[in-house]
Amino acid sequence: MKTIYFDNNATSRVAPEVLEVMLPLFSELYGNPSSMHSFGGQIAQMIKKARQQVADLLGCDSSEIIFTSGGTESDNAAIKGVIEANPQKRKIVTTRVEHPAVLSTCRELETLGFTIVELGVDRQGNLDLDELKERVDANTAVVSIMYANNETGVIFPMEKIAEIVSGSGAVLHTDAVQAVGKIPLNLSKSKIDLLSLSGHKLHGPKGIGVLYIKKGTRISPFIVGGHQESGKRAGTENTAAIVGIGKACELAAKFLDDENTRVKKLRDKLEEEILKTCPDSKLNGDKKNRLPNTTNISFEFVEGEAILLMLDKFGICASSGSACTSGSLEPSHVMRAMGVPFTAAHGSIRFSLSRYNTEEEVDFLIEKLPPIINRLRQLSPFVNKK
Amino acid sequence: MWEYTDKVMDHFLNPRNVGEVENPDGTGEVGSLACGDALKLTFKLDKNGKIADVKFKTFGCASAIASSSVLTELIKGKTIAEASKVTNKEIAEYLGGLPEQKMHCSVMGREALEAAIENYQTGGSKKHQLEGKIVCTCFGVTDKEIERVIKENNLTTVEQVTNFTKAGGGCGGCKPKIQEIIDSIRGQKEKQHVQMPQKGQKLTNIQKISLIERTINEQIRPALRADGGDIELVDVEGKKVIVALRGMCAGCKTAEFTMKDVVEARLREFVCDDIVVEEQKENQ
Numbered sequence: 001m002k003t004i005y006f007d008n009n010a011t012s013r014v015a016p017e018v019l020e021v022m023l024p025l026f027s028e029l030y031g032n033p034s035s036m037h038s039f040g041g042q043i044a045q046m047i048k049k050a051r052q053q054v055a056d057l058l059g060c061d062s063s064e065i066i067f068t069s070g071g072t073e074s075d076n077a078a079i080k081g082v083i084e085a086n087p088q089k090r091k092i093v094t095t096r097v098e099h100p101a102v103l104s105t106c107r108e109l110e111t112l113g114f115t116i117v118e119l120g121v122d123r124q125g126n127l128d129l130d131e132l133k134e135r136v137d138a139n140t141a142v143v144s145i146m147y148a149n150n151e152t153g154v155i156f157p158m159e160k161i162a163e164i165v166s167g168s169g170a171v172l173h174t175d176a177v178q179a180v181g182k183i184p185l186n187l188s189k190s191k192i193d194l195l196s197l198s199g200h201k202l203h204g205p206k207g208i209g210v211l212y213i214k215k216g217t218r219i220s221p222f223i224v225g226g227h228q229e230s231g232k233r234a235g236t237e238n239t240a241a242i243v244g245i246g247k248a249c250e251l252a253a254k255f256l257d258d259e260n261t262r263v264k265k266l267r268d269k270l271e272e273e274i275l276k277t278c279p280d281s282k283l284n285g286d287k288k289n290r291l292p293n294t295t296n297i298s299f300e301f302v303e304g305e306a307i308l309l310m311l312d313k314f315g316i317c318a319s320s321g322s323a324c325t326s327g328s329l330e331p332s333h334v335m336r337a338m339g340v341p342f343t344a345a346h347g348s349i350r351f352s353l354s355r356y357n358t359e360e361e362v363d364f365l366i367e368k369l370p371p372i373i374n375r376l377r378q379l380s381p382f383v384n385k386k
Numbered sequence: 387m388w389e390y391t392d393k394v395m396d397h398f399l400n401p402r403n404v405g406e407v408e409n410p411d412g413t414g415e416v417g418s419l420a421c422g423d424a425l426k427l428t429f430k431l432d433k434n435g436k437i438a439d440v441k442f443k444t445f446g447c448a449s450a451i452a453s454s455s456v457l458t459e460l461i462k463g464k465t466i467a468e469a470s471k472v473t474n475k476e477i478a479e480y481l482g483g484l485p486e487q488k489m490h491c492s493v494m495g496r497e498a499l500e501a502a503i504e505n506y507q508t509g510g511s512k513k514h515q516l517e518g519k520i521v522c523t524c525f526g527v528t529d530k531e532i533e534r535v536i537k538e539n540n541l542t543t544v545e546q547v548t549n550f551t552k553a554g555g556g557c558g559g560c561k562p563k564i565q566e567i568i569d570s571i572r573g574q575k576e577k578q579h580v581q582m583p584q585k586g587q588k589l590t591n592i593q594k595i596s597l598i599e600r601t602i603n604e605q606i607r608p609a610l611r612a613d614g615g616d617i618e619l620v621d622v623e624g625k626k627v628i629v630a631l632r633g634m635c636a637g638c639k640t641a642e643f644t645m646k647d648v649v650e651a652r653l654r655e656f657v658c659d660d661i662v663v664e665e666q667k668e669n670q
Contacts, residue, residue, distance in 0.1 A: 302445065305448060309398065323422045342419055380443060381444065
């Protein structure tokens, strides 16, 4: 059975061009980039190139790029590193809809005595910037706000946020794992201090990420034991993955237009058709202000896991904010923060596309999904009650 | 991804007995949209009092739908008395097992059955009501329900109780209360199973210590607690029992009296006639 993959916000296919540049590093090009011979030195050159490729996508200087093991490490390192470097400040400002990589890090610091402010969002998933302005003060060490939400695709106005935060003396970190490669970014003109990205969300390999650190940002090293990555993150480089993420970033820049035209059109078609054909279906999150590849739709009175397992029978991959899929008992924290009623949150499904999706795949989903929803509605004790 | 058995997938993809029985003799509705799963069970009896027709409607995940489907299969053809003996364990076993975090789906099946039987027995007049006191306010789970699931499934941890009943899975505020319920049930079980040594027998050291502990727990501590005090067993050396007084008892002027006339007297009464009690001072 063919896999039809609409779960690109979870992870994405490694681009064939990426795999191609990675393979030699697993065989003949095994040198250590720190070695004092040209066999190792050539790898150092490849890493230098990869660093430049990442910097070009972000519009920053290559010296501001630190390679990490992934988005989660970057988020942990950013928040804890700033806290450590600014011991006199005891407050962190974040939002209720962050990825657990940020939210759990903050809550861990809360148990150590830090004050955590979690900003709420409205029904559309948007922040109240006046509240941000009120809550950030001289005691705030770091403000960590995601660029785009992984569940709804809603984009936060990061440049406005950066303006507000820069006046306060706090460091601004943004988890841009979902945004990079999907929308244009330019850090050269930005007041963002720290930015996390992840390789496997933009058709690069897993196990590699980046923390962008703006020149002059006070942050402590997060792994010691070597000179690598400017002494911020020691350890022999994950050479193949670094070369891979470099290539992935180069490709992302090339396909950025495609993402915002063709992929967006596919997403819009999928969304419109589903909302039209499935009864009691609703869009979650701001329709305009979001990533071009993501849609999050609630199917009221049916449960997300059941939908996913029936889609799985056709080889269709998506994900859900229902309680049952996560093993927790409550639906997604993002849905709850937005005030999506439980009736809709349990039946929320996220479809996230990529440049590898085709119109045939979207048509296949549009054909298969409505009967699944109807079947589950027939099983549901709530449907006929209305 | 959950590891579901073929049986679960079969009953999820091809659920048996879906729908609602017309003019049912019994109707049971449990769960809610907010909780993430809900089940409506309806049945009709034949003239011999056996369940002739039974149908379900379920909002929930694959294991909730499969559990409901299996429940209808299990009770079809049974009398009310027979059906009322079906446990959540039977439902889970019939499915070849459920992931631990999904056991609450099988419990929901049994609850719906109970509600439907109760509805039948009260002539359809009575709506199912929760028994006992609410422990988990997030998911509306009562102490009676928690006790029952612990006993039927031999549960020992709060996490297991959450997996089976959802209690404690929301804000988590009721977890200490769940632990108390587990402790009290396990305590009762231990009493049932372990033959307690009796006074007058020749006691081993271990038997003696456990008898001393039991006497302190059951005979002495409640009396001290009534006055805001407490007692802790520190050590046993032959005939000598060393204890520490806590709370209001510590530093009480009549502590010496308490030691002789309450602690020592009770231990002599219940354990051994020649016991001597000594108090460990706070700073020792």
